[in-house]
Amino acid sequence: MAKLDRKVFIFIFILILCAIFSSCQTAGIPLKDKRLTANNEIVETHGQLQNIVRLDAFINNVKNEMKDKVRLTRYTTEGDPIYHDLDYADSKLTFTMDTREDEFGQGAVTKSICKGIQKQELETETNYILTGCENESMKGLLTIFHDVDKEDNFAFELKYGVGKKNEINTKEERLIKDLQNGETVAVSDFQFSKKEMNQIYKLLKLSNYLGDKNLTTKCNKKPNKSYELNVWINSGERHFEWTECDHSPDGKEMTKLVHDILTILKKNPTYETLPKVKGNDE
Structure with a gap:
């Protein structure tokens, strides 16, 4: 009886191995390529x-x-x-x-x-x-x-710089620029063109803004540049906060996103009329 049980066990074991081997060969790309x-x-x-x-x-x-x-x-x-x-x-x-x-x-x-x-x-x-x-x-x-007209709703708010004194808010059409001399200048009816909004939407998509981000607001540098980004897309909302000290892959990607958005901003006709600042215009 023991010999019979052993034979049954070996037979079942072989069947399991065959099933596993078969699945490895047919489940899409071979495992070595995965x-x-x-x-x-x-x-x-x-x-x-x-x-x-x-x-x-x-x-x-x-x-x-x-x-x-x-x-x-x-x-x-x-x-x-x-x-x-x-x-x-x-x-x-x-x-x-x-x-x-x-x-x-x-x-x-x-x-x-x-x-x-x-x-x-x-x-x-x-x-x-x-x-x-x-x-x-x-x-x-x-x-x-990356066509904003194809979305029911798309808007974003970006606060950035030392103390996050700079702000772009397309939802409330507000732009605030830190002049870095203790003063700020504000525009209450600021708007990006459709082309600019499409460019920014593209940047957000390429940065995978809908994905999970591992970001940190910790920074030993004082003062430091910090960032806060809110994105409203249709009925959803995404929120991010981090600092220039965040050198993780996600931190670097999000900081590059801000720099790319600011490149678009600085070519905006309304922004070009605002006073210049000392040092790095961010």
Whole structure:
């Protein structure tokens, strides 16, 4: 009886191993290819973006004929991943799309050899396009929409600088500039143009403002520049606070976001009429 039980146990164990092995072979990309580091994977989830700068770096490497490989993982409405692998080597760009983990997809792996990849930036959308592909239907890689008119509501408030004395508030149409001499100047009917708002919305999307951010307001430097950002999008709201001492990846990304927004602000006709300040105009 003991021998019989042992045989049954071995048989069941073999069946379990076979099932595990089978699932490893059929569950989308082989496991060895899933071990790409976070630095080499771009993720798009219902408009939310992670690590999009890595795709820009890939484009630059292809332009300079440098070997590179990245993955774009896009999640469907149901939460299923579709893998888009881009592999550039020997002046050849291989694009592989795997839909085997998409419940409503074709459940297949499709490859195409392309000549290159381009980033097309328009006012209301940014397109990543593969060029010279054998399979023309695969040339559209990713489109990022940033048209504020397509949203029911979009506004933001940014307070920044030493003591957060500077403020941009598109919800209340208020602009405050710290002159850094003990005085501030305010504009009560400030507005960005539609083009400027689209640019800022794009910056927010590229910074993945809807994602979770690990930020800190701690800073040993005195005085220090601190930041507070509120974003209203449709019926939702996002709030962030951090300082210039936050050198974490999220801190650096959010500080760059502020600098990019201020670059747009400083070209605004209304802002250009305001008095100059001493030192760094932030």
